[in-house]
Amino acid sequence: MSDTPRLTFDLDEPGIRKGHLVVPKGTDSEALSLPVFCLNKGQGPRLLVTGGCHGNELEGPIVARRLVDWLPEAQTCGRVIILPVLNPPAVQAWSRNTPVDGLNLNRAFPGRGDGSVTERIADAVSRLLLPMADTIFDLHSFGPLWDFPPASTTHPIADADLMAKTLRMAQAFKLPVTLLWEYHDTPGMFDTWAHSQGKVFVCAELGSGTVGSEALAIYEAGVRNAFIALGLVEGEAECPTFRQQKSSQTLETLSSDELKSPARGIFEPRCSVLDEVKRGDLIGILHPMDSLSADSIDIRAPTTSIVCAVKSGLHVDANEGVALLARPLNR
Numbered sequence: 001m002s003d004t005p006r007l008t009f010d011l012d013e014p015g016i017r018k019g020h021l022v023v024p025k026g027t028d029s030e031a032l033s034l035p036v037f038c039l040n041k042g043q044g045p046r047l048l049v050t051g052g053c054h055g056n057e058l059e060g061p062i063v064a065r066r067l068v069d070w071l072p073e074a075q076t077c078g079r080v081i082i083l084p085v086l087n088p089p090a091v092q093a094w095s096r097n098t099p100v101d102g103l104n105l106n107r108a109f110p111g112r113g114d115g116s117v118t119e120r121i122a123d124a125v126s127r128l129l130l131p132m133a134d135t136i137f138d139l140h141s142f143g144p145l146w147d148f149p150p151a152s153t154t155h156p157i158a159d160a161d162l163m164a165k166t167l168r169m170a171q172a173f174k175l176p177v178t179l180l181w182e183y184h185d186t187p188g189m190f191d192t193w194a195h196s197q198g199k200v201f202v203c204a205e206l207g208s209g210t211v212g213s214e215a216l217a218i219y220e221a222g223v224r225n226a227f228i229a230l231g232l233v234e235g236e237a238e239c240p241t242f243r244q245q246k247s248s249q250t251l252e253t254l255s256s257d258e259l260k261s262p263a264r265g266i267f268e269p270r271c272s273v274l275d276e277v278k279r280g281d282l283i284g285i286l287h288p289m290d291s292l293s294a295d296s297i298d299i300r301a302p303t304t305s306i307v308c309a310v311k312s313g314l315h316v317d318a319n320e321g322v323a324l325l326a327r328p329l330n331r
């Protein structure tokens, strides 16, 4: 008989509770104990905050951990469950995917109780935490390989009512960008699974590059703004300052807006995020390195757009994404 996941404490108890979500052992690993914080102040919104889904995106776990410091005093109602690290083996290894089974936790939902460790984590979260919340904030970042502005993101949702609610919630972060992101159909994403359960799920992409204190302050302000919008804490929501500006814009990007590398080589970025580009403007240059006779190749914007993400200077394969373009959402 395989064990079932369990919580070491009762989420319905009033007040502050700390304990663990226990993911049972399997053939590939011992049981995992994921620290969980729960602040229950009675009637009101039911929120789940998660970080550390991808192990090389560490802003989320830090911001989630900081919530534990200020929320007990600030929260006025409702229940907030915080799980700072969804995937401890990946975070400990600074690896996007789980080292034990090589799986991407954000492609493993709703998981399997008798599966590998990543699937067992997804199963434990799906069974025990997701049903306890109506709104989920999953704190990611674009990782170390991209330049990306602080953003709250959602994917297109077929249910128009849930789409509108989710977009409003994402905009409430008041981060520099709210992004409606059309993605190639990829099964097993946490947000897709939560949306299928009728829940409002916002994925924060808390920047990129290395973890820095200025960026963390922006992310924390964004999360606080969303808490204010939900009515969980009191206060005035305000756009955080990013590159000397306090502004927020809602953008849309389609899967066709991803620019791919035309060849294998080193990508040299020639634009910055939030640059407004016209058709033909230079986005970057691809330098093939396999031969000295191959010319460098300009990568240009196909249409008027806003640069939403650009890959750092890196060696890339042919057809690998190097930039994501976007335009103001018009709906």
Ligand SMILES: [Zn+2]
Residues within 6 Å of the ligand: 053, 054, 057, 140, 141
């Ligand atoms: Zn991520």
